[in-house]
Amino acid sequence: MPAIPPPTIDKQRLRALSSPLVAQHELYAPDWDQRAPLLEGSMRMIQPQPGMYVRLADVRDRYDLISEAELPPGIRLALVLSGQARVRFGHHQLTLGPDTADGSMTQAMLVSLQETTGFQRFGRANGHERTLTITLTPAWLQRYLADHMAGRAWQDTLGQHLALVTWSPSYVVRELAQRLFAPLTETGPLPELSERLITEGCALALIGEALSGQHPPVREQRDLTRLREDRRLQRLRAMIDTGEAYCLTQDALAERLGMSHSSLQRQFRTHFGISLGRYLRVRRLQASRQALCEKGVSVEAAAALAGYTSAANFATAFKRQFGICPSACRQ
Template sequence: MLSVQTSPVTTDKPLAIDAGQLRDVSAPVAHRHRLQAPSWNHRAPLLDGFMHLTEIQPGMLLRVADVHDRYDLTSRAELPAGVKIALVLDGNAHVRFGGRAITLGRDEPATDRAVAVTLARPERFVRNGRAGGHERTVTLTLTPAWLAANGYAWQPDPRTPPHLTRWTPSPGLLGLLEGVIDPGVLSAPPRTRQLRLTGAALSLAGEALAAAFDGVTATGTEAPVTSDRRLRRLIRLIDGGAELPSTQARLAARLGMSLSSLQRQFRSHYGMPLGRYLRRRRLAAAGEAIRQRGMNMETAANLAGYTSAANFATAFRREFGMPPSRCRGALQAD
C-alpha cells in the first residue's frame, strides 16, 4: 500500500512553535483551526517543544507531541468523521469532543490515560492549554476509509454524538510509544523513522480498536460494525493503484453498481464523497513519486490528474498542509 509522509512541523530538538506551524501540523487531521489566548500578541510563539505528523498508511495519521504551553491557549477545530485515538504519556490534556469534555493524563486513573473517540460526523474539538502546562501525547487519526479497508467499516447514524471508549494501555505499548516520541528517532533517516513510527501506530491502533469495537463498549452497547464487500474491494483497488486513475463511472461499472448508488453508499459508509477520497489518494501517490523517485512537478501534477503544476501544488497544500516540494526534501534527506 502506498503511503506519504506529511510533516508540516518536523523538529529535531525542542524549539518555539508559532501559530503558523501549529496550524500546519494540524491541517491534515482537522479543519477550521482557530487559536485564542488572552495575553497573546499573535506574533509570539505559543508552545515550546516539538510536534511531528506522519501519514503511516492512507487514512492513518500519527502525531506525536512534547510541548509546554506559554499561554492559557484555547485551540478550536473541526474533526472529520472517523476514529481519533489519544494517549497521554506525561502531563495532562484537557479536551472536548463535541459536547464531551475529558481530562487525560498520567496522574489520572489508569483508564483516563487513553481514549478512542468514534465520530459519526464532523465534530467540534477544543483543547484548553494552561500556561506552564506540559503535554506529552500520541494521537492517531483513522479515517472511515482506512477503517473499512481494515475490516472496521461502520454505518453510524449521523445524529449519533461522539462515542468515547477509555482503556488501559499495556506496559509494552507505553514503552513502544516512549521510544518513538524522541527527537533522535524523529530526526533519523526517513525510512528508519517511518518503520519505527509505523510499528508504534499499528500497535496503538490494535489496542484501541480492540477496546472500541470488539465486544461490549464502555457504555454497554455493541459497537456498530458492518461491511460491504464491493466497497472494500473498491478501497483495495484504489489504494493498490490499479484503479487510481479511473473515473467514478468506470469504478461503478467495475463493481457492477450504478454511479449514484456507489456515490451514495461510499459517503454513507466512509463519511466522505468518493471524489474527495480519489483526489486525496491521487495527490498522495504523486507526493510519494516525488519523494521516492524525484519526479518533477509537471509529471507529478499529471499523475494526480492536474493539467497545471500550480493547481496541483495548491490542491496538495490544501489537502496535506504543506507544498509538494517538501516531499523532494524528504528524498534528499534520505
C-alpha cells in the same frame, strides 16, 4: 556556556501541522500578543499509511490557550505519555494523562466521529503534555476494517457517532510510543524507514488494544451531583455558542444555570483550565471580528457586541488578540 533555549511553535506552524486534519481552526489566548510563539517544544506529523496520520507533540503551553476546530468524520485516538491533556469532542469532556487529578491513570482514548464534530483543547500556561494522536480517515477504515465491521463489538465502537473508549495502554505500547519521542540512538537518529515502521506498529497496536473488547466503552459513572454539574456546563456551552451568554452578567448566567456565582467560576476553571470571564471576553472578541469581516458592521457596533463602551479600549483589546486593528477587517 549559555543555556540553549527550547524550540518554539508559532501560530503558523501550529496551524500548518493541523490543517490536513481539521477545519476552521481558531486559537484563543487572552494574554497572547500574536507576535510571540504559543508553545515550547516539538510537534511533527508522520503518515505511515494512506489515510493514517500520526502527530507527535511534546509541548509546553506558554499561555492559557484554547484551540477550537471542526473535525471531519473518522476515528481519533490519543495517547498521553506524560503531563495532561484536556480536550472536548462534541459532548465528551476528557482529561487524559498518567497523573490525572482523580488518579484514574486514563492515558488513551478512541472516539468515533460519524459527522463533522466540534473539538476543543484547553491548555494551561506552563502545562506540559507528551501526546501521540492518531487520525484514521473513512477511506482507511473502509480499506482495512470493512471485512470485520460485521462484528457487534466493532460496530459498538466505530459505528456510533461519538462512541468512546478510554483505557490505560499496555507497557509494551507505551514503551514503543516513547521511542518515537526519543529517536536518538548510539548511532544517531532513527532512519526514516525505521521511524515509519515503528510509528505504524505503535498505531496498529493502539488500535488493536482499543478495539479488543477487553475494556468497555466509557459509561457515565458519576454520582447524581456530578452528572447535574456536567449538564449545567453543557447548557452553558450551548448558551455561549449561540451568543445568549454574551448578553448576561456572570451572576445572571449562574442564576440561569441554578448555580452560585462561585460554584460556576470554580467548575468552569476545573473543566476548561481558564476563567469564565477570560473565556467570554475572547469569544466576544471573536464574534465582533466575524461581524466586522462578514457583515461589515461599524467599529462602534462591534465594540458594543464585544461588551466595550469605549471604541478605543475595544481597538486595543482587538489588536492584542488578533494582531490587527478592527478597521482593517472592514477593508
